Amino acid sequence: MASLSTNMADHDEMVRKIELSVELKFAKRVAVLVERLEKHYKSRNEQFEILDTIITGVAFDAEEDTLGEGGPITTILNAAHCINDADNKFIEQTIVNLKNELPGEAHIHKIQSELSAISERDKAIDNLFEESEDEESTKDEEIIKEEKKEETIK
Numbered sequence: 001m002a003s004l005s006t007n008m009a010d011h012d013e014m015v016r017k018i019e020l021s022v023e024l025k026f027a028k029r030v031a032v033l034v035e036r037l038e039k040h041y042k043s044r045n046e047q048f049e050i051l052d053t054i055i056t057g058v059a060f061d062a063e064e065d066t067l068g069e070g071g072p073i074t075t076i077l078n079a080a081h082c083i084n085d086a087d088n089k090f091i092e093q094t095i096v097n098l099k100n101e102l103p104g105e106a107h108i109h110k111i112q113s114e115l116s117a118i119s120e121r122d123k124a125i126d127n128l129f130e131e132s133e134d135e136e137s138t139k140d141e142e143i144i145k146e147e148k149k150e151e152t153i154k
Contacts, residue, residue, distance in 0.1 A: 017118045024111045027103045034098045041091050048084050055080065 055077045064070030103111075 013118060013121075017115065020111050020115050020118075023103075024108065024115070027108055027111075030098055030102045034095060034102065037091065037095055037098070041088075041095070044091075045088070048080075051080065052077070 055073065059070060059073040059077060062071065062073055064074045
């Protein structure tokens with residue numbers, strides 16, 4: 001019966017190790033995704049500022065008032081701002097949502113510590129089995145030597 005409970009404990013620990021490994025891998029991937037999305041967001045805004053400056057200059061050259069209904073170029077500029085603003089809100093909310101799902105550094109360190117502890121226990125158990133096997137093989141060798149001595153004496 002003790003063997004069954006030991007096997008169940010080993011199974012539970014193995015399952016926990018797999019769960020932690022998956023959770024850690026997912027957290028790292030989400031963190032990379034957030035970082036990439038933030039870089040894209042920043043780059044996109046810088047590019048839009050350049051586009052805005054160019055279109056504003058073209059509107060000014062066409063003698064349009066870019067603050068109101070100045071003409072077709074101003075209409076294009078206003079549409080571009082509407083699209084950009086909507087995209088920015090979506091990207092900002094996506095970043096916030098991903099960050100809310102992302103475990104913090106403390107949680108990641110906790111996962112890593114727990115995985116490390118499980119690995120250390122696994123190593124300790126492996127060492128115990130190796131020592132036990134070494135002791136058994138040494139005992140077997142001694143028994144064989146004793147048997148050979150007895151045969152030689154006979």
